[in-house]
Amino acid sequence: MAAIGLISIDNYDDLIEKKDDKQVSYLNSLITTLISDWASENHVFYKRINSERFLFVAKYSDIERMKEEKFQFLTRVRQVAEKNDLALTISMGISYGEESFEEIGEVAQNNLDIALVRGGDQVVLKEAKEEAKPQFFGGNTDGTPKRTRVRSRAMSTALRKIFAENQRIFIMGHRYPDMDALGSAFGVAYMAMMSDKECYIILNPKEITADIQRALEELKKYPELERFVITGEEAVNLSNEESVLVMVDYHKPSMSISQAVYDEFDKIAVIDHHRRGDEFPDKPLLTYIESSASSASELVAELIQYRVSRRSQVPKFITTSLLAGIYVDTKNFTVRTTGRTFDIAGYLKNQGADTSLVQYMLSTDLDSYLMISELVSRSQHFREDIVIAAADEDRVYDSVTVAKAADTLLSINGIHAAFVITKQPGDLIGISARSTGKVNVQTLMEALGGGGHFTNAATQIKNSSIGDVENQLRAELTKNEQ
Ligand SMILES: [Mn+2]
Numbered sequence: 321m322a323a324i325g326l327i328s329i330d331n332y333d334d335l336i337e338k339k340d341d342k343q344v345s346y347l348n349s350l351i352t353t354l355i356s357d358w359a360s361e362n363h364v365f366y367k368r369i370n371s372e373r374f375l376f377v378a379k380y381s382d383i384e385r386m387k388e389e390k391f392q393f394l395t396r397v398r399q400v401a402e403k404n405d406l407a408l409t410i411s412m413g414i415s416y417g418e419e420s421f422e423e424i425g426e427v428a429q430n431n432l433d434i435a436l437v438r439g440g441d442q443v444v445l446k447e448a449k450e451e452a453k454p455q456f457f458g459g460n461t462d463g464t465p466k467r468t469r470v471r472s473r474a475m476s477t478a479l480r481k482i483f484a485e486n487q488r489i490f491i492m493g494h495r496y497p498d499m500d501a502l503g504s505a506f507g508v509a510y511m512a513m514m515s516d517k518e519c520y521i522i523l524n525p526k527e528i529t530a531d532i533q534r535a536l537e538e539l540k541k542y543p544e545l546e547r548f549v550i551t552g553e554e555a556v557n558l559s560n561e562e563s564v565l566v567m568v569d570y571h572k573p574s575m576s577i578s579q580a581v582y583d584e585f586d587k588i589a590v591i592d593h594h595r596r597g598d599e600f601p602d603k604p605l606l607t608y609i610e611s612s613a614s615s616a617s618e619l620v621a622e623l624i625q626y627r628v629s630r631r632s633q634v635p636k637f638i639t640t641s642l643l644a645g646i647y648v649d650t651k652n653f654t655v656r657t658t659g660r661t662f663d664i665a666g667y668l669k670n671q672g673a674d675t676s677l678v679q680y681m682l683s684t685d686l687d688s689y690l691m692i693s694e695l696v697s698r699s700q701h702f703r704e705d706i707v708i709a710a711a712d713e714d715r716v717y718d719s720v721t722v723a724k725a726a727d728t729l730l731s732i733n734g735i736h737a738a739f740v741i742t743k744q745p746g747d748l749i750g751i752s753a754r755s756t757g758k759v760n761v762q763t764l765m766e767a768l769g770g771g772g773h774f775t776n777a778a779t780q781i782k783n784s785s786i787g788d789v790e791n792q793l794r795a796e797l798t799k800n801e802q
Contacts, residue, residue: 321418322377322378322379322380322416322424323377323382323383323416324375324376324415324416325364325375325377325412325415326374326375326413326414326428327355327366327374327411327412328372328411328412328432328436328440329371329373330408330409330411330440330441332371332372335408348371350404354396354397354400355374358393359376363378363382364376365378380416383416390457391443391457393410394409394410394443394457394458395458409440410441411435411441411442412442412443413429413431413432413433413435413443414428415428415431415447417448417449424448426448427446431444431445432444434454436471436474441458442457442458443456443457443458472622472623473626475606475608476622476623476627477626478606479511482587483515483517483564485562486562486563487518487560488519488558488559488562488563488564489512489518489519489564489566490520490559490563490565490581491509491519491520491521491568492505492521492522492566492567492568492577492578492581492582493567494569495524495577495745496527496718496719496720496745497532497577498532498645498649498723499617499641499644499647499648499681500569500645500646501645502521502535502645503615503616503617503638503641503642503644503645504591504615504617504619504620504645505521505568506548506637506642507617507620507621507623507624507641508591508620509521509545509548510634510635510638511623511624511627514627514632520549520554521550522552523549523551524551524577525551527745529720530685530688530720531681531682531720534681535641535644538640538681541637542637551578552580553580555581555584556578556580556581556584559581563585563587564587564588564589565582565585565587565589566588566590567588567591567601568591568620569591569593569594569615569616569645570594571590571594571596571601571609572600573600573601574599587605589608590604590606590608590609591609592609593609593610593613593616593619593649594609594772595762595773613658614646614656614661615646615649615650615661617642617643617644617645617646617649618645618649618661621646621668622664624642625664625667633672634672636672639668639671640668640672640673640674640677640681642668642673643665643673643675644678644681646661646664646668648682653665655776656773656775688721688724691717691721692721692724692725695722695742696709696725696728699738702797703797705735705736706737706797707735707737708738708740708741709725710741710787711741713743713787714743715742716743716745717742717743717744718745719750722740722742722750722752725740726740726753727754730754730756736755736756736757736758737753737754737756737758737761738754739751739752739753741786741789741790741793742786743786744780747782747783748781749780749781749784749785750778750779750780750781751768751779751780752778753765753772753777753778754776755774761775761776762777763800764777764793764800765777765778765779767796768792768793768796769781
């Protein structure tokens with residue numbers, strides 16, 4: 321009996337990203353050596369298809385022997401990688417059977433997709449038969465598989481399966497949600513609706529910013545959607561054995577709108593576009609973290625795209641909120657925007673998203689405008705092209721205002737990095753950092769306990785003062801200059 325397999329180098333792009341040619345060729349020969357040794361030991365015929373994929377053909381009896389050893393090859397790859405200080409893992413999708421090679425190959429491909437959706441570093445083995453059950457081996461590390469359309473479709477299918485197995489779908493974003501959190505939450509709610517499930521979106525009425533307030537006003541025109549919105553307490557009461565929590569636009573449990581809701585669930589799915597940090601839910605059913613995506617709304621809209629048939633009409637409020645989410649996180653398509661961002665924006669527009677409503681939802685009202693200008697007026701030069709705006713010690717600012725102030729500073733000619741330091745709810749001092757790409761604000765914020773992207777990052781510091789935090793930031797900036 322014949323078997324066909326596909327091997328994927330889980331994080332090849334990330335691995336080579338910061339390496340020079342010599343290191344890349346060392347890495348490539350390391351991978352080739354590992355795979356060719358494995359192939360000859362197991363009498364497998366293989367070919368490299370591209371830099372990160374291998375195809376192989378084997379006898380089923382050889383696969384069975386590997387299976388008995390629980391695919392030790394994965395462990396070997398990891399150990400060798402660790403010795404070389406590389407975060408290298410591999411995934412395999414294997415199928416076998418009496419069917420045609422076409423069918424066996426297709427199942428092998430599907431199996432690899434499943435392995436990648438589950439986080440990589442694992443083998444998925446399944447016979448090419450309708451009723452066959454997949455078998456899983458490995459999966460002991462936190463993988464960072466690459467973003468492909470295949471992966472997006474596989475995620476859509478995986479999420480649909482999770483919904484099918486549950487009765488109630490709860491959706492929650494980060495505290496003080498922005499339009500990206502709200503848009504992606506409603507997008508997930510729409511998928512739950514399509515699966516005929518009860519769904520709930522958790523909001524804290526005390527933590528609503530102006531743009532979310534405008535969106536909620538608009539939502540009143542859609543009573544069938546408005547009823548999804550509930551508080552944390554209501555969610556805790558409504559959750560049962562057949563409930564799952566979907567975290568959108570964040571993944572750190574401590575950033576949850578309601579801690580009690582987070583604690584209530586053991587079945588969790590995560591959809592986020594922020595680079596993964598250490599703090600993470602324990603054993604989520606599904607992890608879809610894609611830091612190359614512009615926004616959670618972009619990811620969710622893509623998932624919807626795979627679910628929607630030509631006839632179904634996504635409610636205008638949902639397409640509009642998703643588009644608004646993309647607008648905020650890309651600052652009107654100027655940052656973190658890829659071809660896929662435009663593709664999905666076009667899709668949302670075709671599905672009825674209302675761009676003038678997006679403008680209205682994201683408009684700045686006078687109070688918030690005044691707060692932004694006040695912050696901007698406080699800015700001082702650290703260097704000719706770097707500014708720091710430190711706010712008043714005893715005034716609390718919401719995150720949207722702070723983000724807009726930082727964006728405004730960055731839009732000024734000649735400024736390459738902007739930092740806005742403000743007091744935030746919960747006795748925290750926050751820094752919102754922006755860069756045009758000349759300064760890496762991610763590493764700066766990481767040094768201060770935060771994180772984010774190269775051009776957009778933030779941190780929050782407990783039990784401190786604006787003055788202290790400003791000094792810490794200046795010290796980091798000075799260190800960076802040297
Ligand atoms: Mn976001």
